[in-house]
Amino acid sequence: MIKHQHISDDKIDAAKQLEKENKPEEAEKAYLEIIKEIPAAYEAYNRLLIIYRKQKAYRKELATVNKLSELLRPKSLINKNNG
Numbered sequence: 515m516i517k518h519q520h521i522s523d524d525k526i527d528a529a530k531q532l533e534k535e536n537k538p539e540e541a542e543k544a545y546l547e548i549i550k551e552i553p554a555a556y557e558a559y560n561r562l563l564i565i566y567r568k569q570k571a572y573r574k575e576l577a578t579v580n581k582l583s584e585l586l587r588p589k590s591l592i593n594k595n596n597g
Contacts, residue, residue: 522548526557538565554585 529544542565545558552558559582566575 526561529558529561533561533565538569541565556582 525544525548529541529548532538532541532544542562545555545562545565548555548558549562559578562578563575566572566578
């Protein structure tokens with residue numbers, strides 16, 4: 515399992531502010547940048563899921579859930595299933 519890495523509170527707070535300002539597309543981009551920088555940024559994934567649910571963007575929501583489940587799956591299960 516990937517260890518949780520520290521996320522800059524400023525970056526998360528800035529993205530949340532974009533949500534409050536009703537700028538979900540900009541908030542989505544900000545969260546995706548955080549995830550790109552820190553793949554185990556669970557709070558960013560959570561916020562993305564909320565945005566996608568509000569937008570009824572179910573395909574994006576499902577893709578995000580699948581990506582997150584891969585991060586949470588123990589490596590022993592991944593290796594067992596791949597070979």
